[in-house]
Amino acid sequence: MKAFIVKKYSKKEKLQLTDWIEPTVNENDVLVEIHSAGINLLDSLIRNGEFKLFLPYKPPFVNGHDMAGIIKKVGSKVSKFKVGDEVYSRVSDHRIGTFAEYISVHEKDVALKPKNLSMEEASSIPLVGLTSWQALIEIGKVKKGQKVFIQAGSGGVGTFAIQLAKHLGAFVATTTSSRNIDLVKSLGADLIIDYKTEDFETKLKDYDLVLHSNRDSKILEKSLRVLKSGGQLISLVGPPTPEFAAKLGLPWALKMVIKLLSYSARSKAKKQNISFKFLFMRAEGTQLNEITKLIEAGIIKPVVDKIFPFEQTNEALSYVETGRSKGKVVIKVK
Structure with missing residues (x-):
C-alpha cells in the first residue's frame, strides 16, 4: 500500500x-x-x-x-x-x-x-471532537449558565468546542481575527474578541472554565486571571502535569522534569484556587458514538x-x- x-x-x-x-x-x-x-x-x-x-x-x-x-x-x-x-x-x-x-x-x-x-x-x-468532549464534558463537567472561554475559536478544536459548549448551555467567549468573526458567531459564540486589536483580559471576568490552546506563557497567566475562584483551566498545549506523567507511567526522571516544567503554572493556579489540568486527548470509540448522535441530530456541524x-x-x-x-x-x- x-x-x-x-x-x-x-x-x-x-x-x-x-x-x-x-x-x-x-x-x-x-x-x-x-x-x-x-x-x-x-x-x-x-x-x-x-x-x-x-x-x-x-x-x-x-x-x-x-x-x-x-x-x-x-x-x-x-x-x-x-x-x-x-x-x-x-x-x-x-x-x-x-x-x-x-x-x-x-x-x-x-x-x-x-x-x-x-x-x-x-x-x-475525531481528534477535535474527542478533545472538546474530554475537556468540556469529562473533565470540565460544563453546566448550563456557566461561562466558558475557548481560545482560537476559528481553529479545529475551537470550531467544534464552541458548538459543544453552546449545546451544554454555556455562555461562550472566544478569540479570533476580524476575518473569522462571522464564522465563530455562526457557531454560537456569544462574545468575540479580536486578538489582534483587543486584550481578552480586559473583556473577561469570573469565568468558570478556560480551554487554553496558546503556547505563550503570558497568555497562560492572563487566562488564569480571568477565571473565578474554583474555576478550571484545561490546557491543550501544556505545560504537562505530574498527573499526566503518572497516567503514562513515565520513568522517575521524566516525571521530575515534567513536575518542574509545570511548577510555576500549578503554583499560580493554586494561589488563585483554580484547577490546572493538562489534556492530551485519548482515542475513545464510545465517546465518538455520542458525538455521532450530536452530528446526526444537526447539533454540531x-x-x-x-x-x-x-x-x-x-x-x-x-x-x-x-x-x-x-x-x-x-x-x-x-
Missing part, C-alpha cells in the same frame, strides 16, 4: 511517500480502507520529534491520527463491526498511521461514521477549510502549520 512515512525526526524533513507493508489484523482489530484523513498540528509535532520522550515512535513509521473509511476485514473477536461498515476514528497512540491506504485499528477506538457526513467531513471530526489530494499531504501539513486554517484540513486518500 502507499503511505506517507516519517523517515527521521526533523522539522525540515518532509514526509516521504512510499510503498509500505499492509497492516496485520489482530483478533480485536478491524482493517479499514482509508478514504480520507484529517490533518492535525499534532501530526507536525510528532514528525518534529517534540513528543518522542513520552510517545517514542521508532522511525520509519506512518504518520497521521484521524481517518474515515470502510472496513475490509475484521478480527476473530470483533463484535461491534462488520465488513462494509463506514467508520471513523482517532486511532490510539502507538498505533498511528492514517496517512496511508489502509490501517488496522482496535474496535474500541472506532465508531460508525455519521450518516449525514461525507468521508472528508467525517475524517475532520463540521467546519472543513480545505481538502487536499493524498499526494499533497506535505502541502496540507504546511498549510495547517501556518495557523490560518478555518476549522479543519483533510486529505482525500481514495
Whole structure:
C-alpha cells in the first residue's frame, strides 16, 4: 500500500511517500480502507520529534491520527463491526498511521461514521471532537449558565468546542481575527474578541472554565486571571502535569522534569484556587458514538477549510502549520 512515512525526526524533513507493508489484523482489530484523513498540528509535532520522550515512535513509521473509511476485514473477536461498515476514528497512540491506504485499528477506538457526513467531513471530526468532549464534558463537567472561554475559536478544536459548549448551555467567549468573526458567531459564540486589536483580559471576568490552546506563557497567566475562584483551566498545549506523567507511567526522571516544567503554572493556579489540568486527548470509540448522535441530530456541524489530494499531504501539513486554517484540513486518500 502507499503511505506517507516519517523517515527521521526533523522539522525540515518532509514526509516521504512510499510503498509500505499492509497492516496485520489482530483478533480485536478491524482493517479499514482509508478514504480520507484529517490533518492535525499534532501530526507536525510528532514528525518534529517534540513528543518522542513520552510517545517514542521508532522511525520509519506512518504518520497521521484521524481517518474515515470502510472496513475490509475484521478480527476473530470483533463484535461491534462488520465488513462494509463506514467508520471513523482517532486511532490510539502507538498505533498511528492514517496517512496511508489502509490501517488496522482496535474496535474500541472506532465508531460508525455519521450518516449525514461525507468521508472528508467525517475524517475532520475525531481528534477535535474527542478533545472538546474530554475537556468540556469529562473533565470540565460544563453546566448550563456557566461561562466558558475557548481560545482560537476559528481553529479545529475551537470550531467544534464552541458548538459543544453552546449545546451544554454555556455562555461562550472566544478569540479570533476580524476575518473569522462571522464564522465563530455562526457557531454560537456569544462574545468575540479580536486578538489582534483587543486584550481578552480586559473583556473577561469570573469565568468558570478556560480551554487554553496558546503556547505563550503570558497568555497562560492572563487566562488564569480571568477565571473565578474554583474555576478550571484545561490546557491543550501544556505545560504537562505530574498527573499526566503518572497516567503514562513515565520513568522517575521524566516525571521530575515534567513536575518542574509545570511548577510555576500549578503554583499560580493554586494561589488563585483554580484547577490546572493538562489534556492530551485519548482515542475513545464510545465517546465518538455520542458525538455521532450530536452530528446526526444537526447539533454540531463540521467546519472543513480545505481538502487536499493524498499526494499533497506535505502541502496540507504546511498549510495547517501556518495557523490560518478555518476549522479543519483533510486529505482525500481514495
